[in-house]
Amino acid sequence: MTADKRMTADEAVARLADGMTIGIGGWGSRRKPMALVRAVLRAGLTDLTVVSYGGPDVGLLAAAGRIRKLVTAFVSLDSIPLEPHFRAARQRGGLELVELDEAMVMWGLTAAAHRLPFLPVRAGIGSDVMTAGPDLRTVVSPYEDGEELVAVPALSLDAALVHLNRADARGNAQYLGPDPYFDDLFCEAAKEAYVSCERLVTSEEFADEGGPQTLLVQRHCVTGVVEAPGGAHFTSCAPDYDRDEAFQAAYARAAADPAAWREFVARFLSGDEDEYRAAVAATHGRDAS
C-alpha cells in the first residue's frame, strides 16, 4: 500500500519556510493553484523567490510583499494584459525581477528536472535578459560549429505548487484542459511538490476522465495532495470552469486604490478557503439579483 498523501492546503503550506524558492504552475491567469497561494498568504510566508509564468499568483503575493525575487518571462491576467498588483510592486521598487525568456524558463526547469547545471539555448544573446538579474553566462559548442549559446542555469525549486483537474490520494494527477502548461516540469524540478485538484478520485476513475496522456504528474514527484474544488479560482480551470472575469476585473480594479484593496483583502482574503468561497458566492448572488 502506497502512502496516502492527502492533506489540507494549510498543512501543505506549513511544510514550507520563509526564504524558499517556490515554483508555481499554470500560465498567466490559467489553472493557477490559487487555493495554495491563498494558503501561503494566510501562513505569512515571506522573503520568497518565486518562479512562475506569472498571473494573479504573482500579483497576490507581490501585493502582500511576500516576494523577494521573482523569476519570470511575464506577468499577465490574459484578458487584462498587465497585472496591476505586480506593476504597482515593481513601480515602488518592491521586488527584484529576474527576467528570462519564456523558453529559457522552460529549459531552466528542464535542466533542474534532469539534475543538469544548465542547458544551452539559442536565446537571450543580444538582448537585455543577459544582464537583467544575475549575469547569464554563455558556452561554446565543443563541435565544429563552435557556436556560442546561452547556458540557462537550472531553476531548482524547493517546492512546487500546481493545480490539476483530478488527482488520486497517492499523488498521480490528471489535466483535462487543452494545455498541460508546465506543471509536470515544475514538480520534477522541485524537492517537494504539492498538487491541489478539483476533485480527488480513485486511480480506477482516471480512465473514465481521459486517455493515459492526460496523466501529467506522477506520484514519485509529489509530496502532498490537496482536494480544493474551485482551487484555481478566479483563473480558468478548463473544462471544469472558465476564468471568473467579473471577479478578476474587480481584483484588478482594486489595485488602483489602497482603500479599495484593503476592502478586497478584508472581504476575500482574511478568512480560510471556505470563507473565500462563501464570499465569492455571495458576490455572484448579489451580481445576479
Next chain:
Amino acid sequence: MNASRAEICVVACAEVWRGDGEILASPMGTVPTIGARLARLTFAPELLLTDGEAMLIADVPALGRPARVIEGWLPFRRHLALVTGGRRHVMMGASQLDRYGNQNISRIGDARRPDRQLLGVRGAPVNSLNHPVSYWIPRHSPRVLVERVDMVCGVGHDRAAAAGPAATRFHGLRRVVTDLAVLDFETPDRTLRVRSLHPGVTAEEVRAATGFPLDVPADVPRTRPPTAAELRLIREVLDPDGLRDREVRP
C-alpha cells in the same frame, strides 16, 4: 468601395506572411490576427494558424468565434520548441522600437524601479534569434518609435551584429506595419525606412510621428489597398463585428 485605415493595415499585415510557405503565422493584436487569417484565405493557404490557445485550426473563423475543425495540438511546450525550429513568423507588438528594430515590451524606465512596468520580455528574445519577426504598431508615435529603447527584448540588427554569429544565424526582421506606413530594414545599415505610405498619409506626417530621423525615399509607393474580394472577406467573414476599428480609429 473605400477601404478604412484599419482595412489598409489588415492587408499590410497579411502581406508580411506572403511567400512564407507552410509555417506557423503568429499574429499579436486584432489587426494582425485578421491579416494572418486573410492571408490564409487568399494568397497563403499553407499557413498554420492557432486558436490563440493550444489548438491549430483547419478552418478560418471570424474573430471571437470558435474554430470548427482542429488540425493539430500546439500547447505552450510544443510552441516554444517550434520557435527554435524556425518554422514560424511572428508579428509582435512593441511598446518601444528603435531604428535597428530593437523592441521593448518589458518596462519603461529603470530596471530596479521602473516608471512603468509592462508585460515582461515574454518570448521576444527567443523569437528574434530563431525565426522571422515583424512588428505591429497601431499608433505610430515618437513615444513608440524611439531613439533608444529602455530594455532590449526583441533583438535588432545592431545588437545582433555586435553579439556575433549565434545571434545573426537565424535572425530576420521583416517589416514594421503601423497605422501610417509600412517600414522595412532594406537599407545599407539595416535601419528602418519607409517602404510604403498608407493612402492619405504624407512623408512629413510619418517623420513627425517618429522619434528618430527616418528615411522616406522620394519615390516611395502607396500601400496597396484591399481588393474588392479582400474587403468582402474582412468585413463579412473575418471581422463582422468591426473589432479592427477599435485598434485603428476610423
